[in-house]
Amino acid sequence: MARRRRANRFAGRVQALSYLGGTCAYFIDADGPRLQAINSIDRTMFREGDAVSLTVSPEDCVLLDGAGRRIGA
16 A cells, blocks of 8 residues: 655745745745745735744655755655
């Protein structure tokens, strides 16, 4: 039987943001790890200090070493 993979969920707070044309990059403090999320500007906009939650599917994740290089294939 195939095992179903669950999405990774994170709660955090927007620390900074940067507009990139039609998108906005959010830098989020997830109680330790710092995450980056990019959304289209036509979606809900968040401000610095806003509480947010993120969902990331396992297929969209990669493991990085301390220097930011991808580990594995």
